[in-house]
Amino acid sequence: MKKTMKTTTPITKTLAAAGLAGILMISASGLPSAHVHAETKAAASTNRVTAPTVAPQLVTSKTLQSKEKWLETNIKIPVFQGLTDTKYQDQLNDIIESHASKDMDKWEKEAAEAAANAQKNGYTMHPYQLTINYELTSDGKDDSLISLKVITEGIGMNNGDPRVDTYNFTNEVEAQRVTLEDLFGKDYKSIVDKAVKTAIAADQDQYFANEDGFQSIDAEQSFYVADGKAYIVFQKYSIAPGSTGTPEFAIKLPGKGSDKKPAAAVVKSGAYYKDKNGKIMVQVSVLRQLQFNVKWNGKSKTTEISKGAVWSAVKLNKDAYTLGKMAPRSLGSAPVMKKGHIYVPLAFLTDVLNLNADHSKHGQITVTAAK
Structure with a gap:
């Protein structure tokens, strides 16, 4: 069936949604659940995460509509433009x-x-319903991190369970995918696993037990960032009965009101080079x-x-490198851009x-930070 599309006004309030695939790498979970946990708190929260107001120039929304009479749609997807x-x-x-289409x-x-089958067998057909919307939970004003989730759910089809796709990336000259390791450091897996297991243990009746329950996060664990926390999102039925919904577990980010700090910044052997x-x-x-804020200014190339x-x-x-109001000093090499990345001498970090x-x-x- 053919579809018509139209552009709506810029977003200025909380919406809901997101997704990630291909070279951007998708991670999927489920709809936001009432079972959102604080970092190590036992009780589940029923509060929805509220996204910050979005600057009009960053994203607008597009509506997709179906002409299939047996499908009612309410589809709004984000369109980045800034x-x-x-x-x-x-x-x-x-x-x-593409995912929404x-x-x-x-x-x-x-x-x-289903409509053809209903007519053939003489029973009443109720139109199916498909809803897709989104939420921009971090707009890039904090550490250049943009975090988005796209929520897809429907009524009528057997596999109409909700799905949440999440996107986390930096808004810089060459956008970079943000991972849990980027947020919590090299020990991210143990940090996240401990927080999730602690929250589940305090509310065990809501979750599967033993081998059916939560074991550990996977390499492509779905999450989004909002209000200084990373929300770890699980697909409906993955670690809990359907009555629990799609669980989310909130973990404070290092440097965002938490005493936890990443142990180190790791530069792998292929991620640096020696210049001339x-x-x-x-x-x-x-x-x-x-936990440094690193922001690129394209106009001044700074x-x-x-x-x-x-x-x-x-x-x-x-x-010419400065710290605060100190006089500029030479380190023997100037900052350069390679494939969209800004490189500086290692001496800038140490000296x-x-x-x-x-x-x-x-x-x-x-x-590591100096002791």
Whole structure:
């Protein structure tokens, strides 16, 4: 069936949704549940997560409509239009719309077949219903992190259980996918597993037990970020009965009101290089693992780095590094851009920001705060 599309006004309030696939890498869970847990608190919360007000220039919504008479649709998908990385933006918009269109095609086919079967067997056919909406839970103003979830649910088809697709990425010159490891450091799995197991133990009647219950998060665990917390999302029926809904577990992010801090920023052996001056060059964005704010200003070609009272800025192709109001100093190499990433000398981290850097025999560099 043919579909018509129209663009609505920019979003200025909480909506609901998101998804991630292909080169952007999808992770799916279910609809937001009433069982949202605080980091290590026992009681489940019934409060919905409220997204911050979204700047009109960042995202608008598009409505998809079906002409299949046996399918009623309420589909609104996000359309990004203000990302720094326009290539990533186009890919993301295409993926989100493609997913919604495929879902609608599937439901149209099932609804038409059900209607034909109803007419053949002489019983009443009630139209199927498909709803897709979304929620922008983090708009990029905090550490450049954008977090989005797209919610798909329906009534009438056997497999109409809700699904939540989540997208987490940085809004910078080359958008980067954000993972739980980026948020919690190399020990992210044990941190998240412990928080989820603690919350489940305090409300065990709501969840499956033993081998049917929660074991551990997987490599592509679905999550979104809102209000200084990462919300770990599970698909309906995956760790709990349908009556529980789709469980979510809230864990405070390091540096966001939590005493937990990532142990280190890890630079893998293939993620840095030596320039012609013999200087080790690393991506400045690695500082996010140590909870620095790293923001790119495309107009001035400057990256600002801050954490608490610490502030610095580096400019492309300018070998001048400062910390606060100190006089600029040369490190022998200027910041450069390679494939959309900003690289700075490792000495900027150690000699200017006063961090420690340890080299392993396998080539990995581990950066930690000075003791």
